[in-house]
Amino acid sequence: MNGPQDLGGQMGFGAVAPERDDPLFHAEWEKRALGVTLAAGAMGAWTIDESRHARECLHPADYYASSYYEIWIKALAVLLQRHGFVTADELVEGKALVEGARPKRTLKAADVAAVLAKGAPCDRPVSAPARFKAGDRVRTRNFHPRDHTRLPRYARGKLGVVEAVRGGFVFPDTNAHGKGENPQWVYTVVFEGREIWGETGDPALTVSVDAWESYLEPA
Secondary structure (H helix, E strand, O other): OOOOOOOOOOOOOOOOOOOOOOOOOOOOOHHHHHHHHHHHHHOOOOOOHHHHHHHHHHOOOHHHHHOHHHHHHHHHHHHHHHOOOOOOOHHHOOOOOOOOOOOOOOOOHHHHHHHHHHOOOOOOOOOOOOOOOOOOOOEOOOOOOOOOOOOOOOOOOEEEEEEEEEEEEHHHHHHOOOOOOOOOOEEEEEEEEEHHHHOOOOOOOOEEEEEHHHHHHEO
């Protein structure tokens, strides 16, 4: 979706300025925000793609005024309400007022390290053969969905070359909305800088995007 998170190539936001020796957390509450988000996700009520979409759906003014973990917590509040774990009144009061939904599972403290080490692989087999191969010239679709997508806005309708076939993976565009995993082939596609940024773009620059097969058309 063309949400506030899709900032690639947008003017007016200034240069990216990475922090030197950037700490893992800038405040104590951020540690708890990470822990609560992981524990809630482990309940099994939503997918990582639905979680990402919840963050994308924050109002732009709210999104840009929020720090990284503030965005996480605001989206988590949406997800917890959507799936019946809390009510809006409970979020205001800070305590349970009614019996909410029960999680499919709970993440115990003793299991955290093993669960994080295992991760949540999203690679899947795909029944059809890959449509493209390394070296193929492709063009990305120029579409602007209201729902979740992993194709950046700046890379739509652009000509590129397939660098590698990465395998089959869960299709986030449907998985974010409870419409199934629908795995597709994923390709690394390389774009020249001027194709992305126009005639004043740096000719020595290239941009690589991992793109699901339905994002691509033969050039």
